[in-house]
Amino acid sequence: MNTTIKCEAYENCGVIRDLAELYKERLVSPETEKAVRTHLKTCSACRKYYQDYDAAMREAPQKPAPMHESMAGTELRLWQNLSEKMRRRRTVQIIGTGAVIGAGSIMLAVGLIMMSKSMGGLK
Numbered sequence: 001m002n003t004t005i006k007c008e009a010y011e012n013c014g015v016i017r018d019l020a021e022l023y024k025e026r027l028v029s030p031e032t033e034k035a036v037r038t039h040l041k042t043c044s045a046c047r048k049y050y051q052d053y054d055a056a057m058r059e060a061p062q063k064p065a066p067m068h069e070s071m072a073g074t075e076l077r078l079w080q081n082l083s084e085k086m087r088r089r090r091t092v093q094i095i096g097t098g099a100v101i102g103a104g105s106i107m108l109a110v111g112l113i114m115m116s117k118s119m120g121g122l123k
């Protein structure tokens with residue numbers, strides 16, 4: 001018989017564990033937070049995982065928790081994808097802000113050129 005720990009109520013333990021970092025950083029939506037909390041109530045394996053995560057965070061508050069080693073390959077990839085997505089979203093925001101500022105200064109520059117031209121024309 002296979003003796004892998006199986007969640008009592010859910011099949012998505014991997015998802016819940018992937019969310020550990022975001023959950024602890026309070027970056028999840030209220031729905032997700034509720035789902036995680038409900039899951040932890042019924043799943044002792046994930047509860048243990050979150051406790052271990054907490055302990056690791058307390059031990060090394062400066063460094064990222066050494067969670068990678070305890071993760072299976074697939075879970076690690078999911079986790080990396082997730083943080084990659086978060087980073088990309090932040091970059092898009094920065095680019096967006098830059099584009100708005102850029103467009104604004106181009107418009108300003110064009111306006112100044114037109115103004116100086118029409119002023120030159122008056123001479």
Ligand SMILES: [Zn+2]
Nearest residue numbers: 007013043046
């Ligand atoms: Zn679970």
